[in-house]
Amino acid sequence: xxxxxxxxxxxxxxxxxxxxxxxxxxxxxxxxxxxxxxxxxxxxxxxxxxxxxxxxxxxxxxxxxxxxxxxxxxxxxxxxxxxxxxxxxxxxxxxxxxxxxxxxxxxxxxxxxxxxxxxxxxxxxxxxxxxxxxxxxxxxxxxxxxxxxxxxxxxxxxxxxxxxxxxxxxxxxxxxxxxxxxxxxxxxxxxxxxxxxxxx
Amino acid sequence: xxxxxxxxxxxxxxxxxxxxxxxxxxxxxxxxxxxxxxxxxxxxxxxxxxxxxxxxxxxxxxxxxxxxxxxxxxxxxxxxxxxxxxxxxxxxxxxxxxxxxxxxxxxxxxxxxxxxxxxxxxxxxxxxxxxxxxxxxxxxxxxxxxxxxxxxxxxxxxxxxxxxxxxxxxxxxxxxxxxxxxxxxxxxxxxxxxxxxxxxxxxxxxxxxxxxxxxxxxxxxxxxxxxxxxxxxxxxxxxxxxxxxxxxxxxxxxx
Numbered sequence: 001x002x003x004x005x006x007x008x009x010x011x012x013x014x015x016x017x018x019x020x021x022x023x024x025x026x027x028x029x030x031x032x033x034x035x036x037x038x039x040x041x042x043x044x045x046x047x048x049x050x051x052x053x054x055x056x057x058x059x060x061x062x063x064x065x066x067x068x069x070x071x072x073x074x075x076x077x078x079x080x081x082x083x084x085x086x087x088x089x090x091x092x093x094x095x096x097x098x099x100x101x102x103x104x105x106x107x108x109x110x111x112x113x114x115x116x117x118x119x120x121x122x123x124x125x126x127x128x129x130x131x132x133x134x135x136x137x138x139x140x141x142x143x144x145x146x147x148x149x150x151x152x153x154x155x156x157x158x159x160x161x162x163x164x165x166x167x168x169x170x171x172x173x174x175x176x177x178x179x180x181x182x183x184x185x186x187x188x189x190x191x192x193x194x195x196x197x198x199x200x
Numbered sequence: 201x202x203x204x205x206x207x208x209x210x211x212x213x214x215x216x217x218x219x220x221x222x223x224x225x226x227x228x229x230x231x232x233x234x235x236x237x238x239x240x241x242x243x244x245x246x247x248x249x250x251x252x253x254x255x256x257x258x259x260x261x262x263x264x265x266x267x268x269x270x271x272x273x274x275x276x277x278x279x280x281x282x283x284x285x286x287x288x289x290x291x292x293x294x295x296x297x298x299x300x301x302x303x304x305x306x307x308x309x310x311x312x313x314x315x316x317x318x319x320x321x322x323x324x325x326x327x328x329x330x331x332x333x334x335x336x337x338x339x340x341x342x343x344x345x346x347x348x349x350x351x352x353x354x355x356x357x358x359x360x361x362x363x364x365x366x367x368x369x370x371x372x373x374x375x376x377x378x379x380x381x382x383x384x385x386x387x388x389x390x391x392x393x394x395x396x397x398x399x400x401x402x403x404x405x406x407x408x409x410x411x412x413x414x415x416x417x418x419x420x421x422x423x424x425x426x427x428x429x430x431x432x433x434x435x436x437x438x439x440x441x442x443x444x445x446x447x448x449x450x451x452x453x454x455x
Contacts, residue, residue, distance in 0.1 A: 043365045043379035045221045045324035045420045047270075047277075102273060104252050128423050132321070135226035136274060160426040167227045 112148030119152025159192035215302030219326035228318035324420035325441035339386030346452030
């Protein structure tokens, strides 16, 4: 009992003297050495703890979206909101979506819509984390998620995904998905050609 | 003109925590259910598994410290840190190994993991290094001996925190950028006991208060790298990351 209580030991940095502390101070948990980290930078690999309000909102949006019908060509309410949250909170939203969309019992329709929005979002600073999430998605055990991820990659239009799509084709057992992956590769190869010709 | 650090290349730091973080390639298929036992050679002391979320945490004692394995869907992390001291009822700070000794212990484990490592897209070596100091001014004097371009009045300053990334290109893998992120500070730590009840009340333990010159290293390959790192590449790359970490710990903040 005492041990578990003491395990929660708190490290107080000198900055505790500040009169204007941030609204949240993520504390590393579990394997923690008790450090308080208030600053997260793109070059950091320490565990990024997402503020609770972001986690709770995204969870809520995914939950409410289960009642929505997603139709081709019609912008869903869910898509608009996720788009806005990516625009406002970038990588932190992607981190949450990565966890929730690939969860075993996640709703696949909502997941696919989320993956499409992730690919389509116009948010440069989260481009790499969105690319990596979608690359991971094409190896999901759930066909709809693989499909949604490939669609997301088509929207993202980054040729760096080509080698992963090629690996995914080799592993894919469903024919129409193989064909779809190939279509996305064809599109990305065209993009690459355009990039190379504009570089020259 | 840049002054040279005054530590003459020696590494005076104690290792509060050492970390390897690996980001598996998107295509990697990983089974981590037997990872701990196959690397450590015995069962963990504690285990926390959340299968739906793909989270696995295991830990156990290792040569006077505590080894922790954290697995998340896109991340595998090995952490070697302070053990719990039953007699002192707190983390065994006094038994911390120096940086080099801690690394020797940690690397033995990591080398066994590399044999089983999947293809990776990113790799990091992290460390929290400390030097106990008697007061804040001495802490600032210690820290500034590693920061040749920083001037602090140690007696009339507080809340100092210096964070910088000085990327370099890898010598092992052409075109791969390595981030050399470090944070320098003087920290005061106090153990706080939480009394569990209807309200959780924290009680600080004054005698546990310590002042530390503190260096946090996060040496990692850049997230922008879009290729895959094989097991062989990973091993030599990790050696390179450690070597860069040692350089900072010995010579301070140099480009």
